[in-house]
Amino acid sequence: MRITELHIYHFKSIREIHLTEIENVLILVGQNSSGKTCILDAIRAVMGNYVIAPEDFNEKRQKIEIEAEIELDEESLKSLHARKIVSGYKRYEKWLADFGNKLPSWKDGRLRFTFQASPDGDIRYFDGVHKNNRYICQLLPEVFYLDSQRDIRQMQETILMFQEDDLLKRMRTGCCMFDSGKPCSHCFSCMGLIERKRPDEMNAFEAEKLLEYKLYQMNLDGFSRRVNRIFRRNSGRQEEICYELQCHANQIFQVETTVYNPNREYGMAVDQMGKGMRSIYILSLLEACMEE
Incomplete structure (x- = not known):
């Protein structure tokens, strides 16, 4: 398009x-x-x-x-x-x-x-x-506007959403469990299927990790490797871009991005990098997205 x-x-x-x-x-x-x-x-x-x-x-x-x-x-x-x-x-x-x-x-x-x-x-x-x-x-597609301040949050969040698997995308849209083309009407017809499962076999930590892994982390890990490979090639530096999925109730499915320097053993938020490095990260992010 x-x-x-x-x-x-x-x-x-x-x-x-x-x-x-x-x-x-x-x-x-x-x-x-x-x-x-x-x-x-x-x-x-x-x-x-x-x-x-x-x-x-x-x-x-x-x-x-x-x-x-x-x-x-x-x-x-x-x-x-x-x-x-x-x-x-x-x-x-x-x-x-x-x-x-x-x-x-x-x-x-x-x-x-x-x-x-x-x-x-x-x-x-x-x-x-x-x-x-x-x-x-x-x-019509979403358009991103990057000015001299290199505000990357909106673009990054949208690109990372493309890496989500189908189930999480369906959850975000609020669609019917049985027909993704229809919005959920809260008829609870799906409860019969859900009640066959035994959540008491999992503790809260296991359930959180399972959710994180099944819905997001597999795709996010692969994408993270591509971003870092291209980021290092473009910048000539060894910092690592790290994505962390937040599963707190008030931040569920929010991705926090940091850049980690293994030599100095410290990390900082990507949007705190200088404009030049943010530009390189934006380029790396887009290239990784286009590689698929």
Whole structure:
């Protein structure tokens, strides 16, 4: 999935700008205050990761409009199908047909729509047929914005969630135990299956460790090894990135990340590293994610 075209109207300092034939990498070059950050914020707004503020409108308070074209290749479509995005059909052919019905502006592998924001706070995704197609925002990916401060927490948490196994992902979504495509209705039909097990055979510590191992730790260990291998290669240093799963009631399934220096025998939080080392860690994290 990638953005192939953007047409921005009345957003911040931009009166109108048209970007076409966007490739996998978009490099913006210009003087200070020339609108580079405005373009990035426009992309984030379309993807739902930027909240339109009153100061983003021009003096005439004109409606902000951002026309976008997004390419969806076969891999992206199958990923959306696997996650039951837009449609809940299990068979891919039926899902794809329903996908096309719900997104009429999807043609020839590309989805076209207009993000609209009005001064009164109304946000819409107009596709030429529906004034506000709610399915469009469901399939848009999360966008990460890294400024000079290198705040990595949001990006790291999202990437680490990709390493979770299916059961933990289902638990996070609050879906039905028997059908992941449906939300839990608290009918407790699953209790018959659960009550066949004997939790009294485990102590609390064993249960906590078993949960940690089965749901998360196997995937996290492998990912940790990849991150450290790439981090050492990129930085030329011997510190070790350590992930620790928190299972306390008020921090359950939160991952704490530290960098440990074996020579000095001390560790510190990753976000306390210098900007340069945080940049290297971000690069290592992304490379490890892309290796899969």
